[in-house]
Every structure is written in structure tokens, then in C-alpha cells.
Amino acid sequence: MTRASNRRSLFILVYVFAAALALAACSGGDSPAEKSAAASPAAEQRETAVASSSDPEAGSDAAALIGQARAAMADVGRYAFTLHLVQKLSGGAAADSVFEVTNAGKAERSPLKLDQTIDSVQDGERSSLRAILVPDAYYVYDPSFEEWGKLSSEQAADIARTLSDYQIDPAAALASAASLGTGLSSAREGGHDVVRYEGKGPEALAFLKHILEGTLDLGSMDEAVQRSIALKSLSVSFKLDAVTHLPLAYRVDSVMTIEYEPGAPSELSQIFEGTYAKHGATEAIAVPKAALEAPELDPPIDDPEATEGDLGTLDGVDGLDGLDGLEGLDSY
Template sequence: MSRTSKRQSLVVVFIVFAVALALTACRGAGPAEPVAAPSAVAEPTETGGAPPSGRAVAGDAAALIEQARAAMSDIGRYAFTLHLVQKLSGGAAADSVFEVNNAGKVERSPLKLDQTIASVQDGEKSSLRAILVPDAYYVYDPSFEEWGKLSSEQAADIARTLSDYQTDPAAALASAASLGAGLSSDSEAGRDVVRYEGKGPEALAFLKHILEGTLDLNSLDEAVRRSIKLKSLSASFTLDAATHLPLAYRVESEMTIEYEPGSPSELSQVFEGTYAKHGATEAIAVPEAALAAPELDPPIDDPAATEGDLGTLDELNGPEGSDSY
């Protein structure tokens, strides 16, 4: 694997297992189980285009997004799933495929997270359990059958990497509202679905907001960030029609990125999640064994960490399941 490709995979693993806190929603109880976001979208144009007959246009769609944004601000805890797939090929990067599935629960104030993560990097599988609480981050590796702990500084660094889709859902929906005239909406079996498809400037700005979490965009050189060219983007946001509760989202994108000038790589990404038990999850508690765990060394973002060392978190494996939510 090239240096650029390896760096990307390490960044993505770091971000995803650290975060995957869900986009969530409003007051009142949600559905018993997460609901998958529909993948159908409006007919594409350069800037989103007019929706097919029978769908509400941007004004109604923006109003639905605003209702969800306002409603979700009251939710303090929830359960979630998150699925991310990234495929990188061509240019200066070696071909690589990364996929991760996360499931867990979140408390927003103060921020706490308890999740399990199953990832596949170019066919190599790994899993772990991770708990983030104020001033600490704990991971469990079943191959050692013991917990490890990060320093408060490292825990703070992890917390800062979390995207708005995980820690500030209102801001995430505000970003979706910025898609403007390209938005459309309709109703399906008690759910409102807001959609977008296009590749205009508003789509690229929206995508970069997501890439801050899925690609650690802000850590890349400015020239690399500026090199991103969007080929296509489709998005859908599924809301409960009665409570305005966000239930799910799905964003698919195709783009090029130049890790080296003049050598564009193709990057495709599917980023989606579902939400449940809004305001009704059990409190997050750190196991006694984790509280007594030794501090991990070297840091998780040290690419020179010895393979198999407990300090190399992208090498850790975790349990297939976790506490009930």
C-alpha cells in the first residue's frame, strides 16, 4: 500500500471508530427499530433540478428540514447504526476499499459514546468496542481479553474529530438545508423524505462538510482539499411525519481528489445511518475493568506503532456485540 493510501486508511479508521455517533432527533419516543433511508432521488440536473410531478419542491423540503433541526435539539440520548464505504482508485493512491459498520448509543451532554465497530480494509476484517466519556477513551481487544485506555489529551483529540452528523445534528441538517433549490420532498407511509441529486457548488460544499468527518478533510493540505471535484451526489433524509424525528440519512457521492498534483484519484463514498430509541437508551457506564485499564502507548495516530501492539488501535479487535441499548 502506498504512503498516501495507508495514510488515508489510518485516518478513516481513526475517525470512524472514534465517532459514528448518530444523527438523531426530536422530543417524544421514536420507532422501536431503525428505519433504512430510501435510496430513490429526484431526477438529476447540474444544480438539483425540478422534482418529478407529485413531489413538493424546495420550500416545503426546507421547512421539513428546519422542523427536524428544531426538534432534535431537545434529544439527549439515542441508539444508532452507521455504515460507511469508501473506494479509492487510480492516481497517486493504490486501489483500496474500506467499509465499516458501527452500532451503539450516545449521550450528548456531556458527550458519551459506547459502540462496537466492525471494519474491512481491503479484505482484512477487524472489530473492537470503544467507549468515549469526558477525559477518557477506552477500547477492548478480545485477543488480549483486556481493556486499554487513552490519555485525556487523546480523548479530547478524538472528540474534536467527530462530525456534525454525530455530535451536532442540528448543524448537520442546517448543512442539508443549504442544498436549497435542489431539494424536494414527498411522503411515504407516515414518513417525509427529503431528497437531493446534483453536482453544483452547493452539492460540493455540502459534501465537504461530510468529508470533514469521513476523510478528516481539515487535516489534508489545502491543495488536496481544493483539488476535490464532484462528479455526482445524491442524498435522502427520512423523517417521521408526525414528530419530525430524523430516522435515517443516506449520501452517495463520486468525486476525484489529487493527493499529488496532476494525478487525480477516483473516490466513491456511501455514508448512511439509522436512529432509534430517541431519548430512551440506557445510561452509558464504563466497566470496572476499563476504569482500571493501563494507558495505551504509543498514540493511536502514530504510523510507526508496532503491529499487534495494544497501542495500535487500528489493529485492535473488539466484541461482536455490546450492552443492550
């Protein structure tokens, strides 16, 4: 298996079993029309013109909005969230591939709990799981087998460390956006504040690498591969409630090249987006009785001799062949 193929296998593992991403907003969020506009900001009717990204005062105003959103979200202990990732990889040492993963769920921050449904598509092959993370335990439900399984406390801790700030700490995710500095611009659109960035400077790559820690498991790559990443374009937007300052949606579009093998750059285009809703108003996360009574997954999911199709191995989940285990999960 090529290094690129290994990256893709680990990438699927990070997003399916760590449950990092999501698509459809939970109830209580924006209207369908508002969600469509969030996905395509140009479709919104602007109430004010977007300030020039070269205007230091515009960057200051945008940074202030980000600061207000961070402060507002820091006090929210429960919320519904969605995340959605689409990656297209082509050329170079990597085989052409399209990967999409969507997740819809809710989070509690103290103590950390997540309840989410994960749907992924890898080159046309689909898989679906429900996953619940609570302190010292991680439960997965495979609808194809209609049964629950439980990971060990050590594996649950590994997964907790892989989760994105965009899932479990939106205030920290917003803090990374502040690093875009004077390149930020802001506008009032449709009753919302929208903060944007367009560019490909050093600040853009630094911001993107924070996201790539999860979407490419960047930290476990060879340093030469990490250094090979060249950003071609980056577009970022955050939609905020104009009254409460709470974050409602974000979208990060990027195109870059990466050399899995020296001198053979592959092009990677990525859409990373999500929403927040029901701030402070979601129901408490509860583990179903069937999950509590589920056996611990055994043999370990990285055991190559595990019985194929047995939920205890997690090898029978559609579209997940070739996964090598939980080692290296140090990003999302």
C-alpha cells in the same frame, strides 16, 4: 509510503479509533422492511410524487421539514445511532482500495458520552473494537485480546473533537442539509416525510465537504488537493417521522475525483448513511468496572518502538498496520 497511502492510514484511524461510523440499527428502530427501503429509496411506494428540484416552492417545503427535524432533535438528549461508510478509491496516484466501517451505538449529548461497537474492513482485512467515550476518558475493548485499555485525557479530547455531527449533534448535521436550498425536494412516503437532493452544483460540493472533513480528514490535506476535488454526482435523502418530525435515517451517495498528485486524478465513490432510534429512551451509558480499572495505554499509540501485539500500543488490532498516531484529527 505515497501521500494517498498516508491518507488511507489516517482515514482508518479516524474511523476506527474515533468510532465515527455505524451499520445495523439498534432495537426500537424501523422494521427490517423499512430499513431496506431507506437504503434504497426507490423501493418505497410513494404516496405523493417527488416535487421538482427546480421548483422554489418545493425547496421551501423541504427546508421547512428540515427545520422541523432540527428543532425536534435539538431536545433529544439520548438516542441510538448507526452509521455506515463504504469507500472505493481507484486510479491516479492512489492504489485501488475498498474501505468499509460500520458502527452501532448510543449517544448522550450533555455531557457527551458514546458507547459503540466499530467493525471495519480494509481491503478484506477485518477489525473490531468496542469504544466508550466519557468526559476526560476514552476506553477501548479489543475482543481478540479480551481486555480493556484507556487513552489519556488529552487523547480522549482529540477523539471527541473528531466526532461527526451525524453522531453527536444531528440537529447540526441537518442544518448543513438546509444549505442545499432550492435543490431540495420533499414527499410523503409510507407514513414518513422524505427530503431529497440530486445534483452536483456548488451547493452540493459545499455540503459534501462537510462530510469529507471526516471521511477524508479534508482539513489536514494540502490546499491543492482540496481544490482538486471535482464532484461528479451527489444524491442525498433524509427520512423523517411525519408526526414527531424526528430524523430516522439518511443516506449520501457521491462520486468524485481527487488529485493526490497533480494531474493524476483518482476516482472516489462513497456511501455515507445512518439511522436514529430510541429518541430519548436509551439506557444511560455506564463504563464497565473492567474498563475503569484498565491501565492507560502506554507507550503512546504513535510510538514506533511499541511492542507489536501489545494492547497498549493498539498496533495489534487486525487490519490496522501502518497507523501513525492521533496527529491531525481535526475533523470528525
